[in-house]
Amino acid sequence: MPVTAMYDYQGQPKDVQANFHGNQLVYFGWDKHLMFCAPVCLPLPPDMPFGAVLTEVLPGVYGSHPDWARLDWEQAEWSLDQQPFTPDPQQSLEAQGIHHKSLLRFRVPGLDGIAGSAS
């Protein structure tokens, strides 16, 4: 039963892509860096190339972490919606299956947070 109600109740989803003024939501999580208490949520243009995410978006999000200076994107391991994923910097988000409310996680071997504490 999709809801306990007195009649055939239909909810209106509040966060469909059309409500975000041409953007889509993308969630990012940097594994083992819980100084950032939660993954982040960003509204991004679906035609943004993945390379721009790396050079223009994520530095503003994670650049304040002491590990950031040692981060080499070549070494990063990604997952998209919990499946292993190899991003293509040239292609847009949309073109490589990063949809509205998709989750991107990354981890860089050797970078495990402040003093290795996953912070």
Add this chain to the structure above:
Amino acid sequence: MSANQRLNLREKYQKFTRDLAWEPSYQKKSDIFPQTDFEGIHIHDWDKWEDPFRLTVDAYWKYQAEKEKKLYSIIDAFAQNNGQLNVTDARYINALKLFLTGVSPLEYAAHRGFAMAGRQFGGVGPQVSCQMQSIDELRHVQTQIHTISHYNKYFNGFHDWQHMHDRVWYLSVPKSFFDDAMSAGPFEFVTAISFSFEYVLTNLLFMPFMSGAAFNGDMATVTFGFSAQSDESRHMTLGLEVIKFMLEQDERNVPIVQKWIDKWFWRGYRLLALVSMMMDYMLPKRVMSWKEAWEMYFEQNGGALFEDLARYGIRMPKYWEVTVKEKERLSHEVWSTFYNYDHAAAFHSWVPDEAEMQWLTTKYPHTFDQYYRPRFEHWQSQTDKGERWYNNTLPMLCQTCQIPMVFTEPDDPTTTCYRSSDYKGEKYHFCSDGCKDIFDDEPEKYVQAWLPVHQIYQGNCGGASVPEVLEWYHLRDGEDNKDYLYSQDRANWLKWKGLTEEAERTLKAVVNG
């Protein structure tokens, strides 16, 4: 019976409740009480409802009046004596800001909710109980506003609590909790609030936290807290009675009641995450840790309750084991969240001092030094350089509890717990199996969640920049928010304590931003 013969308690209760009812003659009962069936609960005999307290209206007024008299004499004495100067430390006041914006509006919501539930129940026993509880809840919100209004004269962040409750990001957590309950049917509402929340969980707020308020010199707060909780004792008893009544009426009710217990235990537990941080981080003098309180009030007392209910076929709430695994991390994860986003909160946060970290190490020997101390030390070093660290990107939220996704895997404190569901072509994300199960059971309800982060991005919260959103929250940037270290509250406190030079330095830092 002669007029002057004294009624015993049972007879008196009978006269003052059952005898108030009547059988409708020209309307169908199902038209008068249209909400009694749709939740799937079967009731055969409303007269089997037994109020164990047998409190009649005359006795109710008498004892409530006496409670009020005691409470107000203490509040008056506190104000006349400038009691706010006698609390251990002004940091403590921030717990009251969270209480007034996060908890007091729930008392008001409960007042409304019980009035609605009482109207919908088809038996006079529960009608009377719900009506008394509705009046109690109104008393609670009034006494809380009255008590805390004294602090509003001296500290920031208290000025527009109801407005904030409706808008500020973290306050959508308590607000949506109650909205969820109130938009359910009357049986689920009472199971949610009276049983799962009040019987199983609110003791953690009203006993160890309020005892902590007393320990920190706040006689005003502990008094309204205990006065409210004494009413809650009746509510808890009502909650247990509701459960037993439903379970005894029809065995088809058992799985429905169990499902509600599972759901509302988890919803309530997630809401209490705020209390964990109030206990471990916001009381300068501590009575007991969150972990100890959870062991005492849930594992031991809650355990006894569920052993008692086993005879009806009721088991411990689903995922209670997860709460035990989380007890050594909960408060640290939540306090870190407010440290991350304090520039958008209506109270101050801070890095615990060395003595406090030592206490946390002792109370949390398996986790604090390993996982949390390093981040606090790093944040302290940033602050020492004059660069207090904030997280400048909005967080991903759980679709059900609406808390940022800060909780970690039950068996791995170093990895965020991610869960998700697809429903009608849309993705939804959750902080836990508990929250995912609740969504999956009633997706049409939760697809409508008003998630503060998404609402900001949709342009519904005053604008896209932090100052615009703060204005929309009625939060004064540089006064109500950010680190305690640079706050007006701290500067004032130092001045009142005669530390004028340090106060001047703090005020200068406030001005410098």
Add this chain to the structure above:
Amino acid sequence: MVNKNNNVYIALQNNEESRPLIEAIEHDNSDARVEFYPAMVKIDAPGRLVIRRETVEDLIGRDWDPQEIHINLISLSGNVIEDEDQFGLERAN
């Protein structure tokens, strides 16, 4: 189950009016464990705990209605049994 958990408890404000109640509980419930916290006292007992009107009246020297418990009660756990002569808590298991 080896260690049956059937505890009940009552918590009272720690004040002048509660003192005879605590004493009455200790008198009538030999298994009760009394723990003091700031501003509060919590009394646990296995299976059953009772406050008897007679015991309280002997201690305070006046009539006492068990419903007066509401004034200084903070919280409780257990099934409530209440009549003219006692206020009690018990578990069914």
